[in-house]
Amino acid sequence: MTDAPTRRPEPAQRTEALESLLVERGLIDPAVMDKFIKTYEQDVGPLNGAKVVAAAWTDPEYKERLLAEGTAAIKEFGFGGPQGEHIVVLEQTDDVHHVVVCTLCSCYPWPVLGLPPSWYKDPAYRARVVREPRKVLHEMGLDVPADKKIEVWDSSSEVRYLVLPQRPAGTDGWDAEALTPLVTRDAMVGVAVVAAP
Amino acid sequence: MDPLADMGGSPGWGPAKVPTPDEPPFSEPWEGRSFAMTILTMGRISGRNLDAFRYALERLDPVSYLADGYYGRWLNAAELMLQDSNILAPGAVDARARTLAGDDVEEPAFPEPQKPDYAPTGPGSLREIDGPPAFAAGDAVRTTNTPRPQGPSKLPGYVRGRRGTVTAVRPGHLLPDTHAVFQGENPQYVYTVGFPSTELWGDDAEPFTLHVDLFESYLAKISEKEADR
Numbered sequence: 001m002t003d004a005p006t007r008r009p010e011p012a013q014r015t016e017a018l019e020s021l022l023v024e025r026g027l028i029d030p031a032v033m034d035k036f037i038k039t040y041e042q043d044v045g046p047l048n049g050a051k052v053v054a055a056a057w058t059d060p061e062y063k064e065r066l067l068a069e070g071t072a073a074i075k076e077f078g079f080g081g082p083q084g085e086h087i088v089v090l091e092q093t094d095d096v097h098h099v100v101v102c103t104l105c106s107c108y109p110w111p112v113l114g115l116p117p118s119w120y121k122d123p124a125y126r127a128r129v130v131r132e133p134r135k136v137l138h139e140m141g142l143d144v145p146a147d148k149k150i151e152v153w154d155s156s157s158e159v160r161y162l163v164l165p166q167r168p169a170g171t172d173g174w175d176a177e178a179l180t181p182l183v184t185r186d187a188m189v190g191v192a193v194v195a196a197p
Numbered sequence: 198m199d200p201l202a203d204m205g206g207s208p209g210w211g212p213a214k215v216p217t218p219d220e221p222p223f224s225e226p227w228e229g230r231s232f233a234m235t236i237l238t239m240g241r242i243s244g245r246n247l248d249a250f251r252y253a254l255e256r257l258d259p260v261s262y263l264a265d266g267y268y269g270r271w272l273n274a275a276e277l278m279l280q281d282s283n284i285l286a287p288g289a290v291d292a293r294a295r296t297l298a299g300d301d302v303e304e305p306a307f308p309e310p311q312k313p314d315y316a317p318t319g320p321g322s323l324r325e326i327d328g329p330p331a332f333a334a335g336d337a338v339r340t341t342n343t344p345r346p347q348g349p350s351k352l353p354g355y356v357r358g359r360r361g362t363v364t365a366v367r368p369g370h371l372l373p374d375t376h377a378v379f380q381g382e383n384p385q386y387v388y389t390v391g392f393p394s395t396e397l398w399g400d401d402a403e404p405f406t407l408h409v410d411l412f413e414s415y416l417a418k419i420s421e422k423e424a425d426r
Contacts, residue, residue, distance in 0.1 A: 009294035011265040012227035015272055017293035019234060021285060025307065027241050033233040040222050041229070082236075085321050086368055103205030103353050105251055106267060115222040115232070121267040124210035130355065131206045134403050139213045150405035154205065156351050157387045157410035158322040159367050186216045 045114035048079045049162060050183035052112060054176040057167045067091060074112060084111035091164045097144045099190030100153045100161045101129045109160035113185055130154055140191050163188050168196040199345055199354040200255040201262050206355040228268035235275040242282045244317045248377035252349040253277045283311040313379035324384035326369035331413055332388055336363045337424035338416045349377040352415045360424055361392040364408050372412060385413040
């Protein structure tokens with residue numbers, strides 16, 4: 001008879017244990033952790049990216065800057081920091097559909113989209129969207145028209161990609177403020193399109 | 198063998214998850230605490246060496262990588278890095294968890310830390326490079342096809358030994374192959390390289406183009422003749 005492998009404590013318990021050890025060694029300050037967590041829960045999220053997209057939809061000169069020098073144009077909004085050293089913006093068109101992945105880990109443009117959602121970190125997405133993107137997008141609820149080319153971007157360096165979705169029909173004359181709430185996280189990764197209001 | 202983390206093209210994962218709107222960044226409080234702890238301890242060990250952290254993720258066994266999801270693997274990678282630097286003894290986290298749960302266990306003593314003698318030459322992962330890039334947009338290239346090195350590499354297995362075309366030249370980056378193991382920054386240009394899906398997956402593949410960011414030393418220029426073959 002062999003011994004069953006010893007189960008490690010649950011991750012919540014291990015997290016508490018590690019925090020207790022690091023605090024004891026003076027290596028971490030729980031108040032700094034709290035502030036850090038709050039930043040990513042409340043301040044840095046896909047609303048940032050939505051503001052950038054809405055600006056590009058309403059200001060042709062901004063759109064030109066955004067496509068030419070993504071990092072600098074995004075910085076105009078004050079958005080930058082970790083995982084945003086070099087951001088490249090990919091424009092969806094009538095002919096081309098872009099979709100972004102990180103097969104090696106789960107790299108994601110934090111300053112504009114916040115932390116990645118569970119589907120992006122899931123092995124099925126990471127493994128399959130570089131092999132059968134049309135099928136994967138279909139499973140996720142997006143049918144890309146057969147005559148549209150698909151371009152998949154695997155972010156395997158420090159370059160981060162933000163997708164600029166197509167502006168939906170029925171929004172003529174809307175200003176950036178009105179357009180911002182229409183823009184979804186999923187559309188800015190390329191697994192959805194922005195629906196008409 | 199490619200590590201589990203190198204997932205591109207691997208079979209057996211089932212259907213993709215359907216996105217849900219307004220998913221919170223952390224599904225449970227411990228995930229947020231693991232996230233913050235990992236980011237904040239990384240600086241203590243290695244001057245925020247992201248490549249060392251990613252290499253720690255790659256070295257996790259499959260259970261440690263998969264069982265507790267994304268922030269579970271962050272937690273495990275942080276623990277591994279703290280053990281590598283002798284800041285924590287092996288088993289210290291589990292012993293402390295059992296102590297906190299009220300068990301009577303003996304915790305290992307804190308060892309004498311041995312942090313790598315290494316500091317980055319500047320903030321972030323991008324560096325100016327003096328010389329010109331070796332390749333330009335439009336160049337036909339082939340990725341190296343040597344067996345995966347023992348240490349870190351950012352050449353995904355599914356594009357190894359494949360022919361593609363340079364899509365764009367990106368800024369100079371620290372080379373993860375050496376930076377992740379504290380053996381030098383060795384900055385190189387990065388290139389986005391586009392591959393037709395058929396070059397990667399055969400003639401029956403869905404038609405699409407796959408772009409991936411690759412370091413200069415992973416690439417060699419090829420002739421038009423070889424590119425067309």
